[in-house]
Structure formats: structure tokens, C-alpha cells
Amino acid sequence: FDYNNRSMTGRNDRITNKFKTYNLSLQQEFLDGDLGLELTRDYQEFDNATFAFARGGGTRNNTLNIDVNRVRLDGTPNPNFGRIFTSFRPSWDESESELETNRATVFYKFDADERLDGFWKWLGKHTFTGLFADTELNTRSSGGYQHTFTEDFGNAIGFRAKEMNIESNSLGGSVLYYLSDKVADGASPPTGLNIQGLPDYLPLPGQVNVNPYVDAESRSFTSGAFDTYNYLEDKDVLRSRATLRNSKTESMALAWQSRWLNEHVVGTLGWRNDKFTRFDAGVPPRNALRTALISHDVYSLPTEPEVDADVDTFSWGVVGHAPQFIKDILPPGTDVSLHYATSENFSPNLTARNPFGGVYDVPRGVTNDFGATISILDNKIVARMTWYETDEENKADARLPSIYDWFFRNIPIQVYGNNDIADVEAANLAMPAQSIQDAYNWRFTTQPDGNLLLEGDSIGATDITTTTSKGFEIDLTANLTSNWRVSLNAAQQKASLTGTAQTAGDEVRRLIEDWDNNPAMHNVLVTPAESFFGANRLPLEIANFKRVLVEEGKNVDRLREWRINAITNYTFSDDTKLKGWGVGGAVRWQSENSIGADIINDPELGLVPDVSNPIWGPEDMKID
Numbered sequence: 001f002d003y004n005n006r007s008m009t010g011r012n013d014r015i016t017n018k019f020k021t022y023n024l025s026l027q028q029e030f031l032d033g034d035l036g037l038e039l040t041r042d043y044q045e046f047d048n049a050t051f052a053f054a055r056g057g058g059t060r061n062n063t064l065n066i067d068v069n070r071v072r073l074d075g076t077p078n079p080n081f082g083r084i085f086t087s088f089r090p091s092w093d094e095s096e097s098e099l100e101t102n103r104a105t106v107f108y109k110f111d112a113d114e115r116l117d118g119f120w121k122w123l124g125k126h127t128f129t130g131l132f133a134d135t136e137l138n139t140r141s142s143g144g145y146q147h148t149f150t151e152d153f154g155n156a157i158g159f160r161a162k163e164m165n166i167e168s169n170s171l172g173g174s175v176l177y178y179l180s181d182k183v184a185d186g187a188s189p190p191t192g193l194n195i196q197g198l199p200d201y202l203p204l205p206g207q208v209n210v211n212p213y214v215d216a217e218s219r220s221f222t223s224g225a226f227d228t229y230n231y232l233e234d235k236d237v238l239r240s241r242a243t244l245r246n247s248k249t250e251s252m253a254l255a256w257q258s259r260w261l262n263e264h265v266v267g268t269l270g271w272r273n274d275k276f277t278r279f280d281a282g283v284p285p286r287n288a289l290r291t292a293l294i295s296h297d298v299y300s301l302p303t304e305p306e307v308d309a310d311v312d313t314f315s316w317g318v319v320g321h322a323p324q325f326i327k328d329i330l331p332p333g334t335d336v337s338l339h340y341a342t343s344e345n346f347s348p349n350l351t352a353r354n355p356f357g358g359v360y361d362v363p364r365g366v367t368n369d370f371g372a373t374i375s376i377l378d379n380k381i382v383a384r385m386t387w388y389e390t391d392e393e394n395k396a397d398a399r400l401p402s403i404y405d406w407f408f409r410n411i412p413i414q415v416y417g418n419n420d421i422a423d424v425e426a427a428n429l430a431m432p433a434q435s436i437q438d439a440y441n442w443r444f445t446t447q448p449d450g451n452l453l454l455e456g457d458s459i460g461a462t463d464i465t466t467t468t469s470k471g472f473e474i475d476l477t478a479n480l481t482s483n484w485r486v487s488l489n490a491a492q493q494k495a496s497l498t499g500t501a502q503t504a505g506d507e508v509r510r511l512i513e514d515w516d517n518n519p520a521m522h523n524v525l526v527t528p529a530e531s532f533f534g535a536n537r538l539p540l541e542i543a544n545f546k547r548v549l550v551e552e553g554k555n556v557d558r559l560r561e562w563r564i565n566a567i568t569n570y571t572f573s574d575d576t577k578l579k580g581w582g583v584g585g586a587v588r589w590q591s592e593n594s595i596g597a598d599i600i601n602d603p604e605l606g607l608v609p610d611v612s613n614p615i616w617g618p619e620d621m622k623i624d
Helices: 118-123 151-156 162-168 401-418 421-427 434-439 505-515 519-525 538-550
Strands: 014-030 035-057 083-111 125-145 147-149 175-182 207-214 221-230 239-260 265-280 307-321 335-346 364-376 381-396 443-446 452-455 464-479 484-498 562-571 582-590 594-602 606-616 620-623
Touching (some): 147 151, 151 221, 162 239, 401 421, 505 519, 538 606
Antiparallel strands (some): 014 035, 083 125, 207 221, 239 265, 265 307, 307 335, 335 364, 582 620, 594 606
């Protein structure tokens, strides 16, 4: 298919990548290759710019829709009724990264068989490796939407949240483009529509005629032309988000790999120390239009690191191969090996933000695995089996950032932005803890009418959990003949989360208790139609929070527990007429997973999903 010249979105989306890299490496060996040294200097730059026009944000982008409205908002006939259209919210993003690494590696090999005599040969072969690395990463990014109305349109329709326009694109709307003639009534499926796709390089207008809209003063339908901000002329105004970060890692590591007793016992031992610091400029300051400001005089890195970690990790493993006296009592051509390993790790770049301020400790984990490898018929058939368990702590809970953002920022902003201060005070609104207000950078501004405008930053704060994953894997390979090969892989896994909402859960429960049982609070949460926030989100966010709580300690049924892959291929011999040809096939199967749950009335949480009795989706099978 000619994707270059036949595209539904035309030549409107563009991505630009620019990179350069320098690498200098010095290697030197001594003692006939038993001692070695490597010094490396690596430098990389990568710049990316994305102009997402037709694939920008929106609930209906990348889809084709039929306009089913016979009349417009003012009751006049809709001239586009029955036509196919697409809609989208164009956006843009830019990023820059710079990575510098200095690394020194040294190794030494010792072979007792070459250097020692007699009994001491059992010491075997050993390789010792040392590492020192110093890495620094600098990143900068910014972005926003490409098109939005100016504040004049917000005033015309009485939009109270117009001050948040650039940050939220609340006056942005969607670009809508009709692609076809009218669909014939009753046509199913629609045919002969002459769908054209978007023209190349569609312009973003500097002025849009809105017809109709509801005038704020007369409360009647009218029309008018309004200016817009657009990417080509107002890029710096439309910048709604930005990041600026620096991270430094200083690492030292020692590793010892050994082969003992004529290589019947193979061991690995490793120690590593990482000193990691991360500086984060956080949420950028904004002007009156809520544009993100990124000039160095107002947006720069702090003097103290956000994350300052010094972590030691230790890992070891051993593999035992059956000695000859064991093989002698096994069937001919049979071999057995046993293995065990434990490894520690940590992920400083995945450190999560605490809604009370600061960040949590770095995520850490430990994995233990053990198993066996069995081969028969002189390695024609080999099976490797492994049982494992991984425990991780301080892991960011991806289910909670949006929920915390609504309870600790959006709902209070909604109340102050949509109500007179007298009504807010009469409702006796409970506030999140002061440390949470500070973390989300709450700011109150007195408006000309005496009411208060509350602003705050979305900091992506969440909670931490402990995750446990357990499973089993088997890999089976069989060389049945010199031409025919078969492989089978099967894996079973289960995962669970514990410690849900351990940090800020009690604060959310306190707010729910106050807000959900306060009749006056319900009055101020009834959202005017012209508000940015749409409908009252409190009931929805309470339900979202309860759904997270009810999953505590349960298996993550959204993960498919079993997967099995079977692959075979046959290659024809060179002495046949089918020389050079081969045939093969594969079957890939995954077990069912949860796609939802019925709602039950829990005695403590109320109406929540019954996660103990999930609704199962279909199994998945693919055949090649």
C-alpha cells in the first residue's frame, strides 16, 4: 500500500530527529591477555520535534465519524448532516537531551590449570572485573497545543475558567474536517462516498467565524469572528508544559565469575555501589495567560537535588553440572544441571513524588530464582525450568496520580472557580493538609468581584506499593533430526500489590467523609455549564479511589496468567530438489484475563467492583 501518497491525514504530521555522538575508547591487554584495561568516553546529543497535527489529542482523533445532527444548536438545518468527518486537537512537543559517560573497566583472568599443579588445579578458572562509571544526563522539553481561541471568545461566552486556557486548552476546541459527500439514508455499510482524506499542509487560521454560539449577556444564539493563537505565529504563547532535569550517577562495581572442580560448579558474585542525584526544576512558572515560562532567569535547576541516593546492591548465583559419576547412573546421553540466583536492583529514575512534598525513597527489588536443565539423547532434547519470585518496594502506583490530583487540586479549584466566596465559606469546605497545599503550590488570587481564584500545579504525585511477582517458565528445544527443529516455551505468572494508598489514603478518606456528607458541599460542586471542569467529578473520583482500594492484596487479573509458544521448522537437505527451501509454523496461546467485574455492596467500601470474581475475557491464540 502506498502510505506515502495515500494517507487519510495527508502531510500534516511531522517529526524531526537530530542527533550526534562521539565515542573514544582505549583498550590495552597485558600478561598475554590475562589482564586488560578499557577507558571509554562517550558523548551523545538527541533533539526531537513533533508536530502532531491530525494525530493530536482528542477523544475522536484518528477515527472517521458521521455527522448525525439534522439541525445545528440554534435549530437551523445542518448542511453537513450525513457527511463523514474527522476531528483532532493539534499539538506540538520539543525535547533535547545530552548524555556524557566516562567509564573505566579492568579485568584479570586466573586459570589454576595453567598456573598450579596437582591438587590445586581444582581451583579452576576465574575472571575478576572492576568498573567505574560517571554519567551525566541533561534533558529539556516543552510543548502545548497548536491552536486555541483568545480570551475574547471566553468573555463572549462567559467562560469563567478562561484564565486556564493555555494550560488546559479549555478554549481550544477541535479542528473538524469533512471528508465525504452525504451518506445515503439507510446505507449499511456506506459505499460510494468519495472519501478524500485531509489535504496536505492544512493551515491553522488566525481568525475563526463561530456560528452559532450562546452570547453570555443576552443568553441567545449569535455569531461572530474571533482571533486565535496558532503555532506558526504564537508558539511561545501556546507553550503549556515544560521540564528541565539533570541527573548524575557515579557507579563502582566488582564481579567475580568462577569455574570450580573442572567446571562442574560455576559461580557469579557481584557488588555494585551507585551514587545518584537528580535535580528537577519542577513545574514552570506561568504568566497571566497560563503560558509556561522557560527563560533561564525564571526557570532553572535548584541548588539542592530532589533525589540523593547512595545504594549498594549485591547479587550471586551458582550453577552445578552433574559430575561423571552421576551421569553414569543416568540413562545414556542424559545430563542434568541445577541453578540458583539472587539479585538486588534499584531504579533511581523511577522515584515517585509524595503528595505531602518531596519524593519517596528509591524503588528497590530482589529476585530469587532456581531451577534445573535436563538434556537427553546427547543434547538433542533440552529442557530448562525456572521458578522465580520478585519483590519490589517503593514502586510508584500508576493508578493514583489522577485521583490524588482531583482530590488535592482540581476539586478545590472547581469549587472556588465556579462559586462566589460567600457560598464557598458557607459550605465550610474541608481543605487538604497544609503540606499537600504547599506541595501542589496552591495560590489564591482575589478577583475584581471579590471572589477568590485558586490555582495549583499538577505535580504527578502518587503513592507507593509493594509488588510481588511469582512464576514458572520452561523452555524446551528439540533437534529431532538434522533438518527438523521444535521449540516450546511456557510461562505462568501471578502478581499482586500490597500497601495501597499507604501514604495519602487517610487524607483522601478524610476529604471523602467531609465532602460526601456535606449538603452544602454538593451545592458548590454543581458545575456551571460554562466551566472548564464539566460535570461534578466527586462521585466518579470516589468510585475510582474505592476501586483501587478493593484491589489490595489481590492477584492482578488483568495480566494473562499463562502463555505458551510452540514453534517448528524443517529445512530440506542440499541433496533434494527442494534444496534451500524450508517450512515452519507456530502456535501462540495466552490464557484469559480479567476485563471487568460486577458491582457489589462492600460493608466497608460501599459499591465497588467484585475483584474476587472477575469477568473473564477470551483466550488469545495466533497461528502462523
